Amino acid sequence: MRIAAEKGYAATTIADLTREAGISRTTFYEMFDDKEACFLAAYDRVVDALVRRVTVAYEAEEGWPNRARAGLAELLEALAEEPEVARLALIDVSAAGPAAQRRYRAALQRLTPFFEEGRDFAPGGRNLPANTSRMAIGAVAGLIADEVSEGRAEYLSGLLSDVLFATLMPYIGPEAAAREVGERAR
Amino acid sequence: MASESRRDLILAAMIRVVGSKGYKETSVADVIEEAGTSRTTFYKHFEDKHECFIAAYEMLVERVFAEVVASCNGSEDWLQRVKSGLATIVELFALDPELARTAVVEVAAAGAEARQLHWNAVARFTQYLEGGRELSGGRELPDNISLMSAGAVSGLIFDELLAGRATQLPALLPDLLFAMLVPYIGPSAAAEEMRRVAPTAS
Numbered sequence: 001m002r003i004a005a006e007k008g009y010a011a012t013t014i015a016d017l018t019r020e021a022g023i024s025r026t027t028f029y030e031m032f033d034d035k036e037a038c039f040l041a042a043y044d045r046v047v048d049a050l051v052r053r054v055t056v057a058y059e060a061e062e063g064w065p066n067r068a069r070a071g072l073a074e075l076l077e078a079l080a081e082e083p084e085v086a087r088l089a090l091i092d093v094s095a096a097g098p099a100a101q102r103r104y105r106a107a108l109q110r111l112t113p114f115f116e117e118g119r120d121f122a123p124g125g126r127n128l129p130a131n132t133s134r135m136a137i138g139a140v141a142g143l144i145a146d147e148v149s150e151g152r153a154e155y156l157s158g159l160l161s162d163v164l165f166a167t168l169m170p171y172i173g174p175e176a177a178a179r180e181v182g183e184r185a186r
Numbered sequence: 187m188a189s190e191s192r193r194d195l196i197l198a199a200m201i202r203v204v205g206s207k208g209y210k211e212t213s214v215a216d217v218i219e220e221a222g223t224s225r226t227t228f229y230k231h232f233e234d235k236h237e238c239f240i241a242a243y244e245m246l247v248e249r250v251f252a253e254v255v256a257s258c259n260g261s262e263d264w265l266q267r268v269k270s271g272l273a274t275i276v277e278l279f280a281l282d283p284e285l286a287r288t289a290v291v292e293v294a295a296a297g298a299e300a301r302q303l304h305w306n307a308v309a310r311f312t313q314y315l316e317g318g319r320e321l322s323g324g325r326e327l328p329d330n331i332s333l334m335s336a337g338a339v340s341g342l343i344f345d346e347l348l349a350g351r352a353t354q355l356p357a358l359l360p361d362l363l364f365a366m367l368v369p370y371i372g373p374s375a376a377a378e379e380m381r382r383v384a385p386t387a388s
Contacts, residue, residue: 135339165334
C-alpha cells in the first residue's frame with residue numbers, strides 16, 4: 001500500500017513489494033496470488049482501520065448530529081494524516097481494476113449505519129427513499145474525492161462543515177441542516 | 187470516405203470497445219477492427235490509445251449533453267428541466283449499456299486527465315439541471331451544493347452500472363430526482379415529487 005501510494009498502482013512491481021517488506025518472492029506468492037490480491041488485502045486493512053476510528057468517534061457522542069460530526073471529523077483527520085493513502089484509497093483505486101472498484105464502493109457502504117440513524121432522527125424519516133444513505137454517502141465521498149484529487153488532502157479538516165451539511169441535509173432538510181452545522185461551527 | 191468521418195468511426199468504436207472489454211484490456215487493434223479502419227488511419231488521427239480515448243470521451247459528453255439540453259427544450263420550469271434531463275440520461279444509458287459503462291465506470295481507469303473530464307462533465311450536468319438556486323427561497327446554501335448533488339447522483343448511477351444493471355437505471359429515476367431536489371425544496375417535498383414520477387403512480 002505504501003509503495004503503491006508513492007509510485008502509483010500500475011508502476012508498482014512485486015519486486016518493489018518484496019524489497020520493501022524484506023521478504024522473498026516465494027513468501028509473497030505463498031500469501032497472495034498476484035499484485036491485485038495483495039492490493040485488495042492491503043485495501044481492506046486500510047478500510048478496516050478507518051471504519052474502526054470512525055466508529056469509536058461516532059459512538060462517543062450523543063445525538064445523531066453530534067455523532068455524525070464526530071465521525072466525519074475523525075474520517076477527515078485520518079485521511080489528512082496520510083495524504084498518499086487517501087489518494088490511493090479514494091482516487092487511484094479505480095485504476096486497480098473492477099474488483100478494486102467494487103471494494104471501494106463496498107467500503108463506502110460500510111458507513112451506512114452512521115447515516116441511517118438519521119432516519120430515526122428526522123421527523124418524516126420513514127417516508128424518505130431507501131437510497132437516502134447512499135445519496136448522502138455519495139455527496140460526502142464526492143466532496144472528499146474532489147479535494148483529494150486537487151492535492152489538498154492535508155487540508156481535509158476544513159471540509160467538515162460541508163460534509164456535515166451533506167450528511168444531515170437529505171434527512172432533515174436544508175434549513176435544519178444549516179442550523180445544526182452552524183451551532184457546531186467553531 | 188472523408189477523413190473526419192473516419193475519425194468519428196474510430197471514436198465511436200473506442201466507446202463501444204471500452205464499454206464491453208474495459209479500458210485496460212482495450213487495444214488499438216480492437217478499436218480498428220471494430221471501426222473497420224486501418225492501423226495507419228488510426229495513427230494518422232491519434233498518437234495512441236489514450237489520446238483517442240480522451241477525444242472519444244469528449245465526443246460522448248457533448249452528445250449526451252446535447253440530448254439533455256434538447257429534452258429540456260428550453261423549459262423555464264426548473265422542476266420540469268430536472269425531470270426531463272435526468273430521464274434522458276437514464277434512458278440513454280439503459281439503451282446503450284456500453285456507452286454508459288465507458289462514460290461512468292471505465293473512465294476512472296483511464297488516468298487522471300480522463301477522470302478530470304468525467305468529473306467536469308458531472309459538474310456541468312448538475313449545474314445545468316440546477317440552474318435553480320433561486321428556488322431555495324433566498325436560503326443560504328453552501329457554495330458546494332452542486333458538487334454534493336453531483337456526488338449523490340453519480341454515486342447511485344455508478345453502483346448500478348458497476349453491478350451490470352444499466353438496463354434497470356430508469357427504475358432509479360425517482361431516487362435521482364429526490365437527490366437533485368432535496369437541497370432546494372427539502373425532504374418531504376422532494377419525496378412527494380419522487381412519488382409522482384414513480385412507475386406505480388403513472
